[in-house]
Amino acid sequence: MINDHNIQAFFALLRVGLWGNGNLDLLIDGTTDWQEVYRLATEQSVLGLVLAGLERSDVKPPRVLLLQWIRKVLMIEQRNKKMNAFVTNLIEKLRRNDIYAILVKGQGIAQCYEKTLWRSFGDVDLFLSDENYQKAKELLLPLGKITEPEEVAKKHFAMDIEGWAVELHGTLKSGLSSRVDKVLVRLQEDTFYDGQVRLWTNGQTQIFLLKAENDAFYVFTHILQHFYKEGVGLRQICDWCRLMWTYRDSLNYGLLKKRIRRAGLMSEWKAFYNLASRYLGMPDLGSQDSQARMSDQRSSVRLTGVESATSRHSSNKFGSAHDSIADFMVCDSRYDKKADRIMEFILKSGNMGHNRDMSHFSKYPYLIRKCVSMGRRIGDLINHARIFPLDSLRFFPRIMFNGIISAVKGE
Structure with a gap:
């Protein structure tokens, strides 16, 4: 594990910000270089999470830096409020034209955090069926400007609308291998043909999100896309952790495990879970003892406005939500070295490779x-x-x- 004191202090605060508990006394002291901690939090797009950790720490950065930190997070909060309003208006505009979209990543996953507005925002990503993808392009094109050439084969269309980055996706394929993409196609069929979604009530508008286990698998493959192609950041891994923790009682672990195996990604999954556990404090969801120890924290998880729309679709042939085969949801020490090397790459390349x-x-x-x-x-x-x-x-x-x-x- 990385031994640098400032990096350890950064991770200690990040863990507390993610889960609302932890002992900071041994890692945060008078020798902490707060400028370095701030730099890491900025670089990895987790300023809000680390500030949430600081709220629970008796030791604080110098006043000037702390005020700068708070100001930046308040700006993130205000921007998220405006983004939520934009998403509502965009979804309603699409629906008035008989176009239905699934919101993926971004503001949907933000609802899995305790401080939903402190998560650093990104793009507005919409997942659409073939027909709706074409209709959405035609409808939105006059409202904004194209920011990059359309990737026709990938069905990816990027625009700027009212200052917001909007991306239309007609497929969730990873571009890693046909084996991975076959599973993602199955996930797409679950979503559009079987109606397996969950809902986020944003104001008065119900917004469709991927079903929890589908989302967990998709977010993970998206992490791998960035890992193999340009660089991945801690914010994406935090998203993955909070998503699985929030829906830990309803995840179909059997189905999720089956898909990971079919995609040939079990080694990656276990390595990243090891990283999430050791560096970010992710609980072992596959351990009954861990579930018992963490049960007293369940009241802290924000589920307001987010619900499953398809509990009737939980397929028993793949195992129940509490299936004992969730052994892939534990920290396996055999993957320690892999996790450490992944983290070295993440810290070196920065969020989404921005250090390069x-x-x-x-x-x-x-x-x-x-x-x-x-x-x-x-x-x-x-x-x-x-x-x-x-x-x-x-x-x-x-x-x-x-x-x-x-x-x-x-x-």
């Missing part, structure tokens, strides 16, 4: 930029081969092929 030198985008022509990006991606895959040797080789051809196709098409 991106100056080539402004210096060089398009094809050279693509070559630089592909070279960096090859370097990452070589690095990740130390962690997941077989899957790095398995994903390499698809990732490189998609990169080449994108470069040729100018996407």
Whole structure:
């Protein structure tokens, strides 16, 4: 595990911010470099979570830095309120035109946090059926501007509407391998053909979200996309943790495990769960003893306005919500080294790879930029081969092929 004192102090505060409990006395003291802790929180887009941890700490940063920190988080809070209002207006506009969308990631997952408005915001991502994807493009195009070329094969369309980044997704495919994407296609069928969704009541508007176990699987594959292609941040992993914790009593663990195995991602899942447990304090949901120890905290979880719309669809043939086969939801010490290497990469690359030198985008022509990006991606895959040797080789051809196709098409 990483031994740097300031990094340990950062993780201690992050754990308390995530779960509302923990002992900070041993890790937060007069030697803490608060500027470094603030830098890490900013870099990983978890300023609000770490401030929530600071609320429970007797030791605080210098006053000037603390006030700056609070001001930044209040700005995040205000921006989230405006974003929620925008999402409501966007969903209602679509529905008035007989277009129905699923909100994925972002503001839907934010509802799984105790301080929902302190989660750093991102894009507005909408998942649509083929027909609704085309109709939504036509409806929204006059309302904003295209921010990047449409990826036709991936059914991905990005726009700026009223200053908000909006992305339309006609598929949730990962681009990692056909084996992973087959499971994601099944998830898509569950959503659109079987109506397996949950609801978030945003003001007076009910917004569709992916069903909890589908969401947990999708968010995890999205984490892997960024991990293998550019860099992943702690905010995404925190989202994954809070989602599973919030719905721990209703998750169909049997179905989730079956999908992880079918996708060939069990090694990655266990390594990231190990990381989440050791660094972020994620409880072992597969342990009955852990469930008993954490039961007194259930009242702290915010479920207001979020509910399952499809409990009738919980498929018994895959096991019940409390199935004892949830052994993949525990911290396995055999994955310690993998988890440590993943965390080293996360801290080095920053949230979504933002620590990396991106100056080539402004210096060089398009094809050279693509070559630089592909070279960096090859370097990452070589690095990740130390962690997941077989899957790095398995994903390499698809990732490189998609990169080449994108470069040729100018996407």
